[in-house]
Amino acid sequence: MSRKSHRSDKTLKHRKSGFRKPKAADALNLDQTPLELTVESLGYDGRGIARVDGRACFIEGALPGELIKAEVVAANNKRVEAKLLKVLEPSELRVNPPCSIFQLCGGCDLQHLNHEGQLKSKQASVNQMLSRSLGCDDIPWGVPIVAKASENTATGFGYRRKIRLACYFDRSKQKLLVGFRAAKSKKIIELEECLVVHPELQAALELVNCTLNDLHQNASYLKSLQLFAHIECIADQDARSVCFRLMKPIPEDVIQDMVKAFASAGVSLWFRVGEGPLTLISGHESEYQLEGGLKIAYTPEDFLQVNPSVNQSLVSEVITQLEITEDDHVLDLFSGLGNFSLPVARVAKSVTAVEAIAEMVDKSQLNAKQNRLSNVNSVKQDLFDEDALGWLDQGADKVILDPPRAGAELISQHIGRTGAKKIAYVSCNPLSLARDSKEILAQGYDITQAQLIDMFAQTSHIETLLMFERKA
């Protein structure tokens, strides 16, 4: 390809994304590029933000307080995108990323910032979004919710209990490549070691890699490997399981060899073939434990909070902050397998757990039964549907909201109908949290505390707990 045609491809790319390749003489005065910039803050996507000609300039890999040299790669009237060329004056919070594939892998994007800096920057980012949406600058921040100090997860590594691995059969190497997708690409980064995964999950990962490529090298086996779409691995101190998503069925002798290898390592084996059912091939359904001996059974495709130690701290914090008493009826919305409902039911008079996925509703009810809790009522309901408002009208003393990234807009607009004194909102998306908080305040509540939750250390993902109390 000639240099000319290469350039025109790039221009097209910028037009498609809403950005254009800036010209040297435009308002940005880009004949000065590379630019020297002072980074002001960290965006909620983990990129440093500086100002260029009054516009926000986003720079991957740059940290607040740093003086950097950067080259503009795209711009429009409101924003500029720049590539980091050199850090001239590093932040004192900058560290060498310990992972050898940090630059390639799309998994962690904040390993160059120390753990304390990650918490501070994430809090500043949520604070800015809430302040803007609510028109106030006095959000009452409490201490972040972190892993228990006694566990090795306190440093923000070795915590993750669930990952999805992509698969691709490389014909030239006659090998199944298993790993994470590269940043902004479909390329698979082969994964031998991942520093954020739980040690038990690391062991399961090694088993997957070795087993698949070492079982046989004959043509029929290699053909089977081409049918692997992706793999879910779940493991922590309580259980280990691996679920293979297959495009088509694979031969019985291959399955039997996999069963032997996984059974001898104590890992439960699951398959889902095409759109068929999730099937336990060998081993048993897993469960994780919460304080007080509570056991929550799950299958590999169920939603699980990824960081078990931080999850335990979060569950305890929600119960404490809600000040649940034995007289309380609690509404747990977006309740999953009962991660909050079950520990809350130990203290409260009753819990209504509402969740959209039928399998999880059934498991939540079963989990309650197996933990001898008779005061949990698990119901199936799409909480984005107007019908859901009927559950609010039944009333509650306390409410837990733990929605997916889209948030809980409809519920927030009508939350006052519950008459609840206190609400705990657990959010994995600061944007929908800021939007929904405005609705909750309009329903007659105040924010009494905000806490950052250290659920996703080393990555830019942000989890927040916001507590609301009904105005007197």
Ligand SMILES: C[S@@+](CC[C@H](N)C(=O)[O-])C[C@H]1O[C@@H](n2cnc3c(N)ncnc32)[C@H](O)[C@@H]1O
């Ligand atoms: C962030 S998870 C929280 C689950 C649970 N509270 C926990 O701690 O494990 C969000 C849950 O909301 C459920 N969900 C997603 N969309 C929903 C909807 N429209 N209505 C009800 N539940 C929904 C998901 O299936 C998932 O279980």
